Amino acid sequence: MTSAPIPAARHRRRLRRPGRWGTALIAVAIALIVVVAGLALYYSYVSGCAASGANGNPTEPTITIYTYASLLGGPCCTNGTPAAGVFANFSTEYHARVQVDCLSGNLVSTLYAQRNSPAADLVIGLDEITAPQAEALGLLQPYSDASDLANINSSLVRAISTDGEVIPYEYGYLAIDYTNAFYNATRGAIANSTFADFASNSSWARGLVYEDPTTSITGEEFLAWEVLYYESVLHENWTTFWSKILPYAAAAPDWSTAFSEFPTPYPMVVSYTTDPAYATYYGEGGTFRSTVTNDNGTLYGWQTIYGIGIVKGSGHLALDNAFIHYFLSGSVQSQLPLSEWEYPANDTVPLPPVYAQSDLIPPASIHALNSVLTPSELASNITGWLTTWESLASA
Numbered sequence: 001m002t003s004a005p006i007p008a009a010r011h012r013r014r015l016r017r018p019g020r021w022g023t024a025l026i027a028v029a030i031a032l033i034v035v036v037a038g039l040a041l042y043y044s045y046v047s048g049c050a051a052s053g054a055n056g057n058p059t060e061p062t063i064t065i066y067t068y069a070s071l072l073g074g075p076c077c078t079n080g081t082p083a084a085g086v087f088a089n090f091s092t093e094y095h096a097r098v099q100v101d102c103l104s105g106n107l108v109s110t111l112y113a114q115r116n117s118p119a120a121d122l123v124i125g126l127d128e129i130t131a132p133q134a135e136a137l138g139l140l141q142p143y144s145d146a147s148d149l150a151n152i153n154s155s156l157v158r159a160i161s162t163d164g165e166v167i168p169y170e171y172g173y174l175a176i177d178y179t180n181a182f183y184n185a186t187r188g189a190i191a192n193s194t195f196a197d198f199a200s201n202s203s204w205a206r207g208l209v210y211e212d213p214t215t216s217i218t219g220e221e222f223l224a225w226e227v228l229y230y231e232s233v234l235h236e237n238w239t240t241f242w243s244k245i246l247p248y249a250a251a252a253p254d255w256s257t258a259f260s261e262f263p264t265p266y267p268m269v270v271s272y273t274t275d276p277a278y279a280t281y282y283g284e285g286g287t288f289r290s291t292v293t294n295d296n297g298t299l300y301g302w303q304t305i306y307g308i309g310i311v312k313g314s315g316h317l318a319l320d321n322a323f324i325h326y327f328l329s330g331s332v333q334s335q336l337p338l339s340e341w342e343y344p345a346n347d348t349v350p351l352p353p354v355y356a357q358s359d360l361i362p363p364a365s366i367h368a369l370n371s372v373l374t375p376s377e378l379a380s381n382i383t384g385w386l387t388t389w390e391s392l393a394s395a
Contacts, residue, residue: 049077049084051091051098062097063316063323066110067124069102073339076102082339090326096319106130111139111311121314122323124169128159128305129220129382131166132375140165140309144321148328152345156305159368162376166307169327170342173366174221174302175273175290182207182267183289190268192294195226196234198249199241205248209258209266213389218255220382222270225302227385228369229293233300238385242392251393263288272304273366274341277358281338285358292366299361303368306342 065087069076072083077100087098103110107123108130114120115137126134134140142165149157149167156168178190189197190204198204211219230238250266252258262269273290280286292301308327310320326332333344337352343363344351373381 049087049100051077051084051087051100058097060095060097061316061319062099063121063314063319064099064101064119065122065124065323066101066103066107066120066311068107069104071102071124071340072335074102076100082335086327086332086335089331090323093326094319094322108134108137108139112137115139115312118311118313120311121316121320122308123311124306124308124327126160126166126307126309127217128303128370128375129217129224129378131160131307131309132162132379134309135161135163135165136376136379139312141312141314143167143310143324144317145325148325151348152328153347155368155371156303156345158374159303159370160305160307160375162374166309167324167328168305168307168345169333170336170340170345171303171305171363172342173273173292173361173363173368174218174225174304175271175275175292175361176208177262177269177271177275177288177290179263179267179288180286181263191289191291193291194293194295195229195241199244202244202248204268205245207266208245208248208268208270209250209252209261210270211255211258212251212253214386216252216254218258218270219251220386221302221304223385223389224378224382225293225300225369228302228372229295229300232369232372233295239388239392242389246393272341273301273361273363274337274343274355277337277354277360278341280358281354289359290361292361299366300369301366303366303370304342305345305370306340 071077072086073081074083075081077083077087083100087100090096091098101120107125111118111120111123111134123134123140142163152168156171157164160166160168176193183190186204198208210222213219213223226241227238230236230241250261252261255271258269259271262271271290273292275290276285276288279288292299308324310317310324314320328346330346330349333346333349336342336344337355370378
């Protein structure tokens with residue numbers, strides 16, 4: 001049952017999301033890494049940068065950080081970007097050099113390739129799916145300063161880390177963005193919709209573009225959201241939804257491609273609840289809205305969480321811990337809402353006015369279905385869900 005093909009991209013919006021492989025590709029990547037590791041071909045970088053202390057002393061200790069190219073708005077840590085300033089400020093304050101490598105591939109697979117001789121000290125950008133995978137592979141070690149967690153909602157910590165080795169720094173929620181025209185066409189029904197509405201209405205399904213869960217982390221998270229809604233809320237077989245929409249909905253290989261097809265030709269796209277704030281910030285406010293799943297007045301959604309961890313085998317534990325402490329501080333966390341377009345994990349950090357001006361769904365009003373499973377249970381179930389989904393999609 002092949003999904004409708006997605007046409008070539010017509011335009012690009014400026015929103016960003018980390019580009020990371022889905023779980024299905026992690027296993028393949030790790031297998032390939034093992035084969036070619038001896039040839040030193042197991043990873044590549046989009047770009048990298050180095051920040052040194054105020055005196056530029058080459059004898060200062062150096063910590064290496066792996067992350068994704070769009071961190072803090074990207075690209076990587078090019079001069080003038082928020083990321084470059086964040087790393088430079090830490091370097092100056094702690095008299096250390098910081099080498100930042102922005103991976104073009106997958107963070108977990110690269111760490112796994114280097115597990116016997118780690119080249120990084122810290123990793124930024126593990127999420128609620130890849131973090132427990134990294135922990136299960138023994139690639140990380142715990143953060144020592146528990147006092148920093150006092151300002152972080154404990155549910156975020158529980159949802160991203162099984163062993164306490166990944167500390168959340170930001171979070172958000174998946175959503176289905178929809179146009180005002182589609183809202184009017186459905187007489188507002190889309191604003192209070194459920195997955196079942198798409199399954200029972202082919203015209204709704206035809207208007208949706210989603211990310212392929214086998215190639216996109218966003219698609220993987222969307223699959224988890226749908227599965228747990230059907231299983232834990234409806235107590236129904238989750239495959240029913242896909243059996244109904246696969247002939248009509250369009251599959252995109254990644255978030256960027258999917259969003260480029262919204263609002264034309266598709267009036268709905270799987271994206272994030274903070275998108276209207278971004279649109280307002282850049283002068284496009286009111287052009288579209290977002291929704292999660294509304295079931296009898298209860299909002300059910302999927303919480304996306306991004307974290308930072310210390311690589312097992314790092315030789316700079318004191319600096320590693322200092323950097324995490326710094327990254328969770330208000331000076332850094334206050335930059336996340338307008339660069340990452342996510343909510344800061346530090347609850348004491350105020351949100352910019354645009355978050356109140358954009359009619360966003362309040363995060364506290366959404367019941368996160370992540371709570372149904374522990375991180376390790378999610379990691380162990382996702383592969384089976386993907387296998388089943390692939391069977392449905394290829395039928």
